[in-house]
Amino acid sequence: MKTALIIRHVPREGVAGFREPIEAAGYVIDRVDVDNQDFHALDLVAPDLVVMMGGPMGVYEREAHPWISCQLKLLARRLAADRPMLGVCFGSQMIAAALGADVYPGPTKEIGFAPVTIHDRDGPLRHLSDVPVLHWHGDTFTLPEGAELLASSPAYQHQAFRKGRNVLALQFHAEMGEDERFVDWIAQDMDYLTAAGQCPDELRAAHEVHGPRAVAAGRAMIAEWLTGLV
Structure with a gap:
């Protein structure tokens, strides 16, 4: 039986809509929070799939969050073994950092539903073409060496x-x-939203309008990606 480990950096950012395609692909899901006292002892190479979700911290905030350095070491071992891994938002930044890229504050806070430009029109991300998806970040990263850019x-x-x-x-x-x-x-990011000039009521309304379509496209993307894993 295949195993999937979900790494949560804050409780409010779980696997959400991706749970369905992961379970449909035959994975039994387990979860760990980074504040777990045994997190440092995890074997991240062992699970068949590792999924790292988002969080409000920055990869560069290692003094405030000592577990970041620990997690990067664990990720490096998994990457060296070429084991399947998915990163979302902060999770994607952690993958980039573990691959040797720089992670740093971006030029603006990108928040709200908007489509992305898909560069690989034949790959799993094609399901997101012209679909407004949720953005909620202010950091970015250089493209890791040997990585293929899929969307902008x-x-x-x-x-x-x-x-x-x-x-x-x-x-x-x-x-x-x-x-x-x-x-x-x-509720947790009101100061962040205010600094970005975002209206909570407008975000809630956009969530109602665009959310179901975004999740349906995201599920199709993940389902197809999982079928192509080595």
Whole structure:
């Protein structure tokens, strides 16, 4: 039986809409939070699939979050073994950093539903073409050496990349759109939203309008990606 380990950096950012295609592909899902006292002892090479979700911290905030350095070491071992891994938002930045890329604050806070430009029209991300997906970040990264750029937005060139067939990194949140925790995202990030000039009511309305379509496209993307894993 195949195993999938979900790494949560904050409780409100779980696997959400991606749970369905992962379970449909035959994976038994387990979850670990980075504040677990045994996190440092994890064997991240062992699970058949590792999924790292988002979080409000930056990869460069290692003094404030000592587990970041620990997690990067664990990720490096998994990447060296070329084991399947998916990263979302902060998770994608962690993959980039573990591959030797620089992660740093971007020019603006990108928040809200908007489509991304898909560069690989034949790959799994084609399901997202012209579909507004959720963005909620202010950091970005250089493209890791040997990685293929898959998607961009007007504000951020590096929205998605893959390294071989087993590593997929998504800056945006195609898993969010039907999860009730979106309310917590807004409540917990009010200062962040205010600084970005975002209106909570408008975000909630956009979530109602675009969420189901975004999640359906995200599920199709992940389902297809999983079938191509080595």
